[in-house]
Amino acid sequence: MAAEPWQRYEVPGPVKAAVIKKPEMVSILLKKAKKPIFIVGHEAAEIDLEGKKPIDQIIRIARAADIPVVTTAHAMAEFLKRGFKPAASMTSMDIGNRLTDPTWSVSGEDEPHDLALILGMTYYVGFVIEAGLKSFAFDHLKTVSLDRYYQPHCNWSFPNLSIEEWSGYLTIIAQEMENK
C-alpha cells in the first residue's frame, strides 16, 4: 500500500514507498540490519513535537541501537548542544552521494551500510536524494523515511502524519530500541 506525497506535485513514478503502518516495523528493520545509519537534517531541530524536538527522539534511538548519525545542513550544532556527537556532518548531497558507493561506511572501517533511516531534510531535497538512492544504491541499501510526511522514493516511509501521531511513532521506536 502506498500513500500520497506531502507536496502534491512530487510524484515519483510507478514504484512508491511501502507505508509503515506500525512504528514497530522500524524496530524490526533496525534489528535485522547489519550496518544501519541515521541521516538527520536541520528540520529535526526546528519542528516542535509537543514540547520536544524530533532530534531528542533520534538521539534516544541512535544511542539505544548504537547507530551512527550523519547530520546534514547545520543540524550538528543542535546535537552537540544535547551532548551527542554525530559520526559526521556533511551536506545532504554529500551523504546521498556516498551512500551510492557500495564500499563506503561513515567510520571508513566498517562494512558498508545496508539501511539508512532519514529524517529532517527539506522535503523536496529529501525527495530527490532518496530518488538518487533508489536508482543508484538499490542493490546494497534500503531506505526508510521517518519524516512526518510520506516520502515516496524510499523503500519504506511513514504516511502523512499529524504531529501527535508522529511524536507517538518516534517515541515507540525509541522505547522499542531501548528495551531490545
Add this chain to the structure above:
Amino acid sequence: MKKARFKVDELESDIFKITGLEATVGAFYEEWEEAPGPTPMPDISTFRDWDRILLNKYKPFYLPLCDLCCLCTMGKCDLSKGKKGACGLDMAAQQSRIVLLSCAIGAATHAGHGRHMVEELVSKFGSDYPLDVGGLSVLVEAPHTRLVTGIKPRTLGDLEDVLDYVEKEITHLLSCCHTGQEGDNIDFESKAFHAGMIDHVGMEICDLAQISALNFPKADPEASMVDVGMGSIDITKPVILVIGHNVPPAAAIFDYMEDGGLEDSIELAGICCTALDLTRYTNKAKIAGPLSHQLRFVRSGIADVIVVDEQCIRADILDEAKKVKAPLISTHYKNFQGLPNRTEDPTDEIVSDMVEGRSPGVVILDSDKAGEVAVRVAMGVFPKRKKSGIIPEESEIIEYATKCTKCLSCQRVCPNYLPLPEAMEAAAKGNLQPLSDLYESCIGCGRCEGEGVCPNELKLHSIIIGASRSKIKEERFKVRVGRGAISDTEIRRVGGPIVMGEIPGVIGIVGCSNYPGSWKDNAIMIEEFLKRRFIVTTTGCAAMNIGMYKNEDGLSLYEAYSGAFDAGGLVNCGSCVSNPHISGAAIKIASIFAKRKLNSNYEEIADYIHNRVGAVGISWGAMSQKASSIASGFWRLGIPVIVGPHGSKYRRALLGRKDKEENWYVIDARTGKRVYTGPAPEHLFISVETKEEAMTLIPKLCIRPNDTTKGRSIKLNHYIDLHKRFYGAMPDDIQLFVRTMADIPITMKDEILEILKEKGWKESEVPAPDPTLLPRLVRKKGDGNGS
C-alpha cells in the same frame, strides 16, 4: 579596417582544424597581435578530455525528479533501479541528458536574445558601430569571445560573426538530446559543459552590444544609484511596467518620454533584467522587483500599461493584465501571447483601441513604435483605470479567512510549503501578521491559487499581498546600477592577492528569485562576506534582492560598500547577460595578471583558474534553464557553484570525495611530479539547504592549491570561524587543508594542532607546487605523465 570574409574550412594547420564555417576570422587574427592558441572555434569534441579530468574529480550524483522518461512515444519508460528505456538509455544518461537539455535551452535563450538585439542595434546604429565597454581601462573587452573563438570583435557587425559560431554549436548540442544519440552520461555532461562555455560567449555578445550602443555605464565602480521596490513607485503618475530581458523597447519608451519632456510625468518601472538594463540606460527608471514580484505588482493595479519582451514573463500575463484592466504590449515574437500583430497599423489607431478598451493587448515588433504607443496609452488610460487592482482590503481578507477549512491543500502545493492555513486561521481572528510574515518568503508563483486547489477558491497570493500593504509601502531601497565589465586596472590590482589567497575569495551571487526562505537571506549571506573583505559580484534578480535589505545603519549594502572590484567591494555587473563579466574577471586574472595566452587557449586558462583563482558562484534562488547554462559555464572553467535547495531539482550535483585521497593530486608543472593538494575546491556543483550551510561552504570552496601560506591561513580562518559559529564545533577536515605549519591561522593554533595530532597529520613535502591538471603544461620534459 579591412575585413576579408572567407571560409574557415580553408584554415587548417598542425595545431588546429576548422571546417565548414564562414566567417571573417582571418581578418581578426591579422589585427590581434597574439597568435591563435590551440583551440579556436572549439566543437563538442575539443574539450572532452578536459571535461573528463574535471568530471573524474567531481563525479555526478543524479537526483531524478521522477523515475520515468517521457521524451519519445516508445515511452514512458521506467528507468529506476537499473532499468533501461525502450531506446536503451539508463537513468544516469537520462538525467544528464536533461541537464544538457536545460543548458542548451539556456544557451539558446541568451544567444537568441543576443541575435535579436544585435540585429536591432545594427539596423539602428550600423554594423560598423564600435564596441566600447570601458575605453582604455578595458582593453580586454571580450574575454570569453577571444578565449573561445579567437575572434577579437571591434564592431557591432563583428558580433554577428561570433553568433554564427554560437548558434551552430547550440544546434549540435540540442540535437544530441534526441532519442538514439548519446548514451553515456559523462559525455552528456561534457556536452552540457560545452553549452555552458558557449552560453558565456552568447551572453557576452549581448552585453557588449548593449553597453556599447546604448551607452550603459562602462566598468564604472561609481555607477549611479536607483530606486528598487514597489514602494518607490509614485502611484500618482501614470506607470509603465516593463517585464523581461530585452531592453531596446524599454529604452525606446524612455526616449519617447524624454523627447516629449514627459520623463518626470510618467513612472517607468521594470521587473527582471529589463529593469536592471533599463536603469543602466537611465537612472530615472525604477526597479519594481525581481521575478517573484511580477504577480503582486500587476495585481496591485499600479501599472497602467504592461510591456513585455522576452524571458521570465508569466505565461498568463495577459489574463493577469486583463484582471486589472491594464493594456498589454508584447514587443517580441518569442512572446506573442495570442495577440494581434499590429506592427504595421497606424499608431493613432492602436492607441485609440487600447485606451478605449477595444483591445486588451497588441503585438508591436518595432521598439520605437512600441515606445510611443506605451507612453500614449499610459497617459490615456491613467485617468480611467484609477489604479484599479485586485488586492483585497483588510476587512475582505478577514472575511475570506473565515471560509478557510484548513484543508492544507494550498500549503501542499506551495513550493516552499508556507504555512498558509495557520496564517488564515489567525487572520480569521483579525490577526493579519502571520500572513504578512509570509510576504518575503512567497516566491509569487500563484500555485496556491491554482484551479481546484482551494475548495473555497480563496486567492491566497493576493491575500498575502493584501495583508502586507504597509510593508509594501515601505519597500523603498537603493541599488547601484550594473556597471558592466571589471576593468583591466582592477584586475591588475587584485590579481596577485586573489591568486595568492590573500583576498580570501571572489563570490558571484547571481540568478533568479526562487528562494527557499526570505529574499533577505541573499543580503544577509553577502553582508557577512563583505565584512570579511571578500570581493562580491552580482547580477540579475539576486542583485536586486541584495538591495532590498537594510543593514543595521539603515543602508542598503550598495550604499554601505564600495562598487569597486576589490576586497570588501559589492560589484553589481548588471543583468543575467552580464554574468560573463564575473567569469570574465577570472579569465582576465589568468590573461592580464598571469599573462597566460588568451587567444583560443581555453584549457590552459581553465586549468589556471581552477587551481588558482579562489572564486565561487552562488545562485540561492536558481530557477531557470538559463541559470543552469550560466552555472555550466563556470563549471567548465573549474569554478564551483552552490545553489539553494530548489537547485537540487536540476537533477544532479558534481561532487568531490574528500575521503578519496587519489582524487586530489595535481601535477607540479615545474617537476612533472604528482603532488597531493587536498580537496581544493571540494565540489564543483552542489545544492545546499540552509544559508548557514552555504555560508560555511563558501570560504571552503574558495580554497585553491595555489594559495600561499598566508592566503591559506586567511581562508581557513574564515571557514573554521563560520563552521564554529553555525555547527558549534571545529570542522572535521582541517587536516586536509593544512599543508605546512605556516598554513595554520595563528589565533587557532592550539586547537588546530591538537586536531592535526589526533588525525596523524604530516607536513606536505611539496606544499607549494605549480599546480596543473594538464600534462602538456609540464615544463620539465620527459616526466610529463605526472609519475
